[in-house]
Amino acid sequence: MAKTVLVTGASSGFGEALVVAFADAGWNVAATMRNLAKAPASLHELSNVLVQQLDVTDETSIRDAVEAIESHFGPVDVLLNVAGNVVQGTLEELSLDQVRAQLETNVVGLVAVAKALLPGMRHRRSGHIINFSSGGGLIGVPRLDAYVASKFAVEGLSEALSRDISHLGLQVTIVEPGVFHTGLGESAVQPSRTIDAYAPAADQLPGLYDWTPGNLEGAAQTIVSIAGRSDAPMRLYVGHGLDDVRRHYHQRLDEWAASEHRPPPHPVRRRGEHPCN
Numbered sequence: 041m042a043k044t045v046l047v048t049g050a051s052s053g054f055g056e057a058l059v060v061a062f063a064d065a066g067w068n069v070a071a072t073m074r075n076l077a078k079a080p081a082s083l084h085e086l087s088n089v090l091v092q093q094l095d096v097t098d099e100t101s102i103r104d105a106v107e108a109i110e111s112h113f114g115p116v117d118v119l120l121n122v123a124g125n126v127v128q129g130t131l132e133e134l135s136l137d138q139v140r141a142q143l144e145t146n147v148v149g150l151v152a153v154a155k156a157l158l159p160g161m162r163h164r165r166s167g168h169i170i171n172f173s174s175g176g177g178l179i180g181v182p183r184l185d186a187y188v189a190s191k192f193a194v195e196g197l198s199e200a201l202s203r204d205i206s207h208l209g210l211q212v213t214i215v216e217p218g219v220f221h222t223g224l225g226e227s228a229v230q231p232s233r234t235i236d237a238y239a240p241a242a243d244q245l246p247g248l249y250d251w252t253p254g255n256l257e258g259a260a261q262t263i264v265s266i267a268g269r270s271d272a273p274m275r276l277y278v279g280h281g282l283d284d285v286r287r288h289y290h291q292r293l294d295e296w297a298a299s300e301h302r303p304p305p306h307p308v309r310r311r312g313e314h315p316c317n
Contacts, residue, residue: 042088043268044068044113046106048096048153049123051078053222054172054256058120061260062267063089070109070116074123096123096149106156118168118267119157121150126224127186129231130238138232139186146190147197154201165209168268171198173216178285179249182241202274211272215263218279220254254279 045062049055050071059071063086071083072094079091090112094105109116127134127142154169161167176184177191195214202212245251259278266272277285 042066042068043117044070044109044115045118045120045267046070046072046109046116046153046157047120047122048072048094048149050083050091051075051080053122053224054217054220054260055120055122056080056083057256057260058122058263059083059089060086061257061264065264067264067267068113070105070113072105072109072123094153096153097144099152102152102156110160115160115164116157117166118170119154120263120267121153121169121171123149124172124190124224126184126228127231128184128228129186130183130235130241131185133231133233133235133238134186135232138229139189141229142186142190143193146187147193150194151197158205161210162205162208168211168213168272169198169201170213170215170263170267173198173214175216175218175249175279175281175285177214178216179288181248182244183238199274209270211270212274213266213272214275216275216277216285217259218254218277218281219249219251220256220259220279222256249284250281252280 045067047055047058047062047069050059051073055071055073059069060082062069067088069086069089070092071079071089072092073079074093074095076091076093083089083091090109092105092108093101095101106116124146125142127138129138150171154171157167157169161169171194173194174187174191175181176188177195181188198212198214205212262278263276266276
C-alpha cells in the first residue's frame with residue numbers, strides 16, 4: 041500500500057520538485073499551497089497527487105486541508121514543511137510587523153501544521169516530520185536578520201521535537217538546503233526602509249558562503265530516499281556550502297576554547313576592604 045506525504049509550499053521551487061519526486065517514487069502526494077491559482081498544471085495531471093489549498097498561517101485552513109487529505113488518501117505518513125518566505129533587511133530597517141510576519145510563516149506556520157498531524161502520528165506510533173531549514177539556519181547571513189532568526193528557530197525547535205517524540209517511534213529530519221534556483225529570493229519582501237549605513241554589510245557575502253546553485257531535482261530525490269525511514273538522519277544538508285558551514289562551526293569551537301582558558305577577572309573589592317584581608 042502506498043504511503044502518503046503532505047507537502048506544504050508545493051506551488052513552486054522545492055515544494056513542486058518534491059511533489060514530482062514523491063509521485064514518481066509511487067507515493068500518494070498531497071500538494072498543498074496557499075493560492076491554488078498558482079498550482080502548476082503538471083501537478084493536476086499526476087494521478088497520485090491531490091492538489092489542496094492550505095495556508096500555514098490559518099488554523100482553519102490547516103484543519104480543513106488535513107481532513108480532506110485523510111479522507112482522500114488515509115493517514116499522512118510523512119509531513120514535509122517546505123512553505124516559507126524571505127524578508128530582507130537588517131534589524132533596524134525592518135518593521136516589527138515584518139519580523140512578526142516572518143516568524144509567523146516560517147516558524148509558527150510550521151508548528152501549526154505539525155500540531156495538526158502529531159496526534160494521529162502519536163496514536164499510530166508512526167510518522168516522519170521533515171522541516172525545511174536553510175544554510176541561513178546555520179550561518180548568520182547579513183541583511184537577512186529576520187529570515188535567519190526564523191531558520192535558527194526551526195533548527196532548535198526540530199531538534200527538541202525529535203527528542204520529544206523519538207520514544208514514540210516518530211522521526212524528525214531537518215533539511216538544510218544550500219542555494220538553489222527556487223524563486224524564493226526573487227519574491228523576497230523588502231524592508232520597510234533602507235539605511236545607507238548598512239550597505240557595506242553585504243560586502244561580507246562572497247567570502248561567507250558558497251553561493252553556487254545546487255541541483256534541485258537531485259536534492260528532491262535525496263529527500264525522498266530518506267522519507268519515512270526509521271534510520272532517517274536528524275539533519276540532511278543538500279546542495280553546496282557544507283564546507284563553509286563546517287568552517288564557521290570550527291570558528292565557534294575555537295571561540296569557545298579561547299574563552300574557556302581565559303583567566304577570570306580580578307575580584308571586585310568592597311569599599312574599605314584591604315587587599316590583604
